[in-house]
Amino acid sequence: MSDRPSVVIGMSGGVDSSVAAALLVEQGYRVTGMMLRLWSQPGMEESNRCCTPDSMAQARRVAAILGIPFYAVDVQEKFRKTVVQSFIDGYSIGMTPNPCLICNRQIRWGHMLQQALAMGADYLATGHYARIQRDYQGNVQLLRAVDSGKDQSYVLSILTQEQLQHTLLPLGNLRKSEVRELARKFSLPVAERADSQDLCFLAGGDYRQFLAHYAGMPSSPGKIINRKGEILGEHQGLSGFTIGQRKGLQIAASEPYYVLEKDIAGNILVVGFKHELGRTSLKAGQLNWISGFVPTGNIRIQVKIRYRAEYCWGILHATDNDRAVVTLDHPLRDITPGQQAVFYDGDTVLGGGIILP
Amino acid sequence: MAGLSQRVYLDYAATTPVADRVLNAMLPFFNENFGNPSSVHGIGQYAEAALEAAREKTAKFLHARSEEVIFTGCGTESDNLAIRGVALAQRRSRGANHILVSPVEHHAVLHTVRQLSEYLGFEVEMLPVDGFGRVDPQDVKASIRPNTALVSVIYANNEIGTINPIRQIGEVCREAGVIFHTDAVQAAAHLAMNVQLDDVDLLSIGAHKFYGPKGVGALYVRRGVQLVPSQTGGGQEYNIRAGTQNMPYIVGLAEAFELAQTEIKLWASHFTKLRDHLIGRVLEEIPEARLTGHMVDRLPNHASFVFKGVEGNQLLMMLDAAGFACSSGSACKVGNPKPSEVLEAIGVLPAWNRGSLRVTLGHGTLPEHIDQLMQVLPVIIKDLRKLSVV
Secondary structure, three states, rough: OOOEEEEEEOOOOOOHHHHHHHHHHHOOOEEEEEEOOOOOOOOOOOHHHOOOOHHHHHHHHHHHHHHHOEEEOOOHHHHHHHHHHHHHHHHHHOOOOOHHHHHHHHHHHHHHHHHHHHHOOOOOEOOOOOOOOOOOOOEEEEEEEOOOOOOOHHHOOOHHHHHHEEEOOOOOOOOOHHHHHHHHHHOOOOOOOOOOOOOOOOOOOOHHHHHHHOOOOOOOEEEEEOOOOOOOEOOOOHHHHOOOOOOOOOOOOOOOOEEEEOOOOOOOOEEEEEHHHHEEEEEEEEEEOOOOOOOEEEEEEEEEEOOOOOOEEEEEEEEOOEEEEEEEEEEEOOOOOOOOEEEEEEEEEEEEEEEEE | OOOOOEEEEOOOHHHHHHOOHHHHHHHHOOOOOOOOOOOOOOOHHHHHHHHHHHHHHHHHOOOOHHHEEEEEHHHHHHHHHHHHHOOOOOHHOEEEEEEEOOOOOOHHHHHHHHHHHHHOEEEEEEOOOOOOOOHHHHHHHHHOOOOOEEEOOOEEOOOOOOEHHHHHHHHHHHOOOOOOEEEEHHHHOOOOOOOOOOOEEEEEEEEEHOOOOOOOOEEEEOOOOOOOOOOOOHHHHOOOEEEOOOHHHHHHHHHHHHHHHHHHHHHHHHHHHHEEEEEEEHHHHHHOOEEEEOOOOOOEEEEEEEEEEOOOOHHHHHHHHHEEEOEEEOOOOOOOOOHHHHHHHOOOOOHHHOOOOEEOOOOOOOHHHHHHHHHHHHHHHEEEEEEEEO
């Protein structure tokens, strides 16, 4: 046994995690590749973009090229019980959850990290684009990636100090173009999956049908009203709508209507015109602070309300009872309950929380 | 996490390295004696002589006649040829439509009879097995019908190592006049093969289980048993298995089979001691561990266990990381664990049947390997149980 630090890398067969693995090997770590087998709708397993048989074969090939062991780990049951169930639960109370964050927290940095540590590894690594900075006391900070176009710090904002201390992100300082270049240098296959935003377990299917089937959510028709309380039409169930949605409202008007709010208790959909969409503050709960400490006072920050959203300036005020309010500089549309709000101080991720209604 | 050189290989039921003597016997047939045994000329005749010598040697150690040995591409092909070949021939000659198999067959048999049932309308009946995975000859007797085309029972099971009472089953089939096939792919490496004493009509072997090369097998077919070929073409292998013979590999199979069969006693007593030492330590030192398969009537090199609340694939991964190459008994590299059909058939409960481990010993196994394994196995099982509640 050598005393070189050992690391388990989550591999997908894609160019990012493959290059990340190659870099770790080059840096002298003892590297083990691991791929998670996640749950898909029965019959759709072949098109789950996180773990198709094709991508597994590709990851195996990469591991063979790098001369590292590779294992597939089955987490289908756990994935279904945590990630899929929270997706269903979220929708049933009118939220629009982001299952990828749950997966990162519970599956990748839950099950896979536990597995890695149990195998005697020191670290878990992934091909995410974000940076981890360690200070002299061993505390870590999570930073945006150098390549702002690829930055994935948003989806890692739910990780705790302890999880991050056991994490390596070899791609954080690289641009995507450099990663492709490195893939050629290491003679790795440069397969690129479509950067789809669909949820992996839907495998290209429609989430409304999925919910109807798995959540057993009966379509319960209800009223569509505007802010003044005027009845404009009828909807076939609130789960089919998300904040800011325009399509599918079927209201005849000179100007398009947008979903403003979902009143779950009253089964009412509140709609309005585009100029009504913006809000000047947001409230978040289930907060995670990367440092482990709740920040005090009013802090000048940027906030991101979805993975692909723009950064918005605002002032963050956190309280001890797991609540944070961001007062935004400018009105912001599509603030969607259930999505993650992530707070940035410059490049540093302070933390984040679930947007509350 | 250990490198390849530091690994301890304990998966000889999956495959074995080619023995030096076998490799040396094979090498001339790649380039020196490269002829096609079907050719008329001298070079062909020389190859043919080697082919027939290999056939004779293989037959000798099966206690069969030379012309009763068919060379195939592997043990699985032998099973396929036997099952499909007999079923189709029996249906054509006398309308027999019923197939009797045990539920602890290898997939090479199970998936073949499943296809015969789904595509060709054969009626496949599963024989009962006891808690060790053994078929009772009296159950075979009671299940045979006038229209039974074939009985197939595995000689010794790959997952749990249990040896079936093949001789008694053969006797029952012989009395009833029903054709009897046995998959001896695992057994041929460790048990004396004798198709006369065992009353076997067809018997499958594969070379790589007994220190021969991968990619070659043989099927014993008793004289008079009609087979529909599953591969047609030239008239090789008595018109039963078309295709130019894979000479180096056939020579290798014969050489390896001779070695295995002549050295059986020597190795069996050595393996049995090591195996029982391992079984004793596992059952003693690991809580909630059970032996699967029979305590005594099992392959001498084969130990198999289930551990409650442990996932087999994770266990293999951890063992591999610690430098030990083992198996769960049912190879599943994609990490998609389904409970094994064999473990279900012998009544292993769901809380246990995912956590299977198969340790199979071979020529390279040293006594200290068992002790080294036992240094890590209890710890890993403990860790995994902790992990599964996280």
